[in-house]
Amino acid sequence: xxxxxxxxxxxxxxxxxxxxxxxxxxxxxxxxxxxxxxxxxxxxxxxxxxxxxxxxxxxxxxxxxx
Amino acid sequence: xxxxxxxxxxxxxxxxxxxxxxxxxxxxxxxxxxxxxxxxxxxxxxxxxxxxxxxxxxxxxxxxxxxxxxxxxxxxxxxxxxxxxxxxxxxxxxxxxxxxxxxxxxxxxxxxxxxxxxxxxxxxxxxxxxxxxxxxxxxxxx
Numbered sequence: 001x002x003x004x005x006x007x008x009x010x011x012x013x014x015x016x017x018x019x020x021x022x023x024x025x026x027x028x029x030x031x032x033x034x035x036x037x038x039x040x041x042x043x044x045x046x047x048x049x050x051x052x053x054x055x056x057x058x059x060x061x062x063x064x065x066x
Numbered sequence: 067x068x069x070x071x072x073x074x075x076x077x078x079x080x081x082x083x084x085x086x087x088x089x090x091x092x093x094x095x096x097x098x099x100x101x102x103x104x105x106x107x108x109x110x111x112x113x114x115x116x117x118x119x120x121x122x123x124x125x126x127x128x129x130x131x132x133x134x135x136x137x138x139x140x141x142x143x144x145x146x147x148x149x150x151x152x153x154x155x156x157x158x159x160x161x162x163x164x165x166x167x168x169x170x171x172x173x174x175x176x177x178x179x180x181x182x183x184x185x186x187x188x189x190x191x192x193x194x195x196x197x198x199x200x201x202x203x204x205x206x207x208x
Contacts, residue, residue, distance in 0.1 A: 024147065025147040025148065025149065026147050026149070026150070028149070029147050029148070029149040029150075032149060038149050038152075040148070040149075041148050044148060
């Protein structure tokens with residue numbers, strides 16, 4: 001699943017480790033989400049979207065939809 | 067001139083609390099208890115030297131859990147998040163599938179050699195009953 005986590009994170013000037021600490025997950029998990037290797041659970045996806053104050057469907061895109 | 071990154075956001079972690087058996091100390095303690103059980107069993111069976119070797123291996127495994135350093139795999143075994151729990155679940159399923167496959171193969175091997183298949187018959191039966199029970203319970207709970 002494609003997502004905009006990396007762009008949103010870098011726009012905020014955060015490192016993967018800082019975002020991971022805020023979400024209560026490991027840095028490697030954030031990296032895996034950004035690269036599309038891991039699809040987060042619904043609670044984590046919602047938490048990430050809330051963190052960036054975006055609707056979840058604007059952050060995560062199923063099958064490459066914009 | 068580069069600027070320092072902002073302070074990490076202060077939000078509540080959204081992961082479930084760590085369960086007691088996910089602590090590195092729990093993993094290391096379990097390794098030690100298993101090693102002592104192996105030593106006792108080997109001692110009772112008349113092979114104390116082998117038991118000491120097994121205890122040494124289990125102590126080393128426990129030390130790896132405690133002193134995993136920068137290894138993500140070792141560290142996350144004690145501090146798992148949701149991705150690690152998913153990996154752990156898949157790894158457990160693969161382990162179970164391999165074991166069941168080996169059990170069935172060994173059962174057939176024993177049968178083909180004129181034996182009754184024990185103890186593989188019973189072990190495969192336990193695996194099958196456990197799987198069915200887990201299916202029923204998990205379906206009932208979900």
